[in-house]
Amino acid sequence: MSRVGKKPIVLPSGVKVSISDTRLEVQGPKGKLSTPVPPGISFSLEKGELVCQRSSDERQQRAFHGLARSLAGNAVKGVSEGFSRDLDIVGVGYRAQVEGKKVVLSLGFSHPVEFSIPEGIEIKVDKQTRLTVSGIDRQQVGQVAAEIRKLRRPDPYKQKGIRYVGEVLKKKAGKAGATGAA
Numbered sequence: 001m002s003r004v005g006k007k008p009i010v011l012p013s014g015v016k017v018s019i020s021d022t023r024l025e026v027q028g029p030k031g032k033l034s035t036p037v038p039p040g041i042s043f044s045l046e047k048g049e050l051v052c053q054r055s056s057d058e059r060q061q062r063a064f065h066g067l068a069r070s071l072a073g074n075a076v077k078g079v080s081e082g083f084s085r086d087l088d089i090v091g092v093g094y095r096a097q098v099e100g101k102k103v104v105l106s107l108g109f110s111h112p113v114e115f116s117i118p119e120g121i122e123i124k125v126d127k128q129t130r131l132t133v134s135g136i137d138r139q140q141v142g143q144v145a146a147e148i149r150k151l152r153r154p155d156p157y158k159q160k161g162i163r164y165v166g167e168v169l170k171k172k173a174g175k176a177g178a179t180g181a182a
Contacts, residue, residue: 005065008049009073012080017050019043024072028079031120031136035071038064043072050076074138084134085145091160094152095128103131107152108160115148130165 011017015028024043025034037043040055041064052069054061077083089096089105096105103123105113117123121135121144133145145164154161156172163169 003066005052005054005062005069007069008046008051009069009076011045011048011050011076015076015080017043017045017076019045024075026072026075026079028076030079030082033075033079033136035075038068041065041068043068078136078138082134082136083138083141084132085141086165087131087133087145087148087162088165089129089131089162090154091152094160096125096131097128098123098125103148105148105151107162113151115151118144131162 012028015026018025018027020037022037023034024037025032027033040058040061042053042055044051044053050072052065052072054065074083089107091108094105094107096103098104098117101117103115103117103125105115107113118140120137120140121133123144124132124134126132131148133141133148135141135144149162149164152161154163154167154169156170157174159169159171
């Protein structure tokens, strides 16, 4: 049995779940999410907990069991607490600011970079160098954070760029002949 799949999902107060054969709809204080249910997987409500079962022990069913439970768990956590991802902007003159529905970033290019904020995502800027991407959909929060990071990836030599908070970078040494040892 799948270790992830057999864990029940505890439903916090204020979260309502409606189950159909192909979709699982979760509604909570922060919003409403819908997640697909793979074929052969079924959900049921038992004593305030959401339980995931599979129809057979085939390899694909075992894989779908854990996947469906994880997607449902992320939906429940998203509508009750939400998800967030923090990004640091490192570099002299690098900064960000939110202007309406877009983020304007100065990243050392000859022009400011504009990133439009998708629906369902909220971006906050602290101290001009710390971005917080938050929302109820875990996949969308991670995707938006990755797209912002991609605008100026961390440089392995000078350590400048946009990085996740807590991301450890390996610093590479520059050219050995750069010190002028001739």
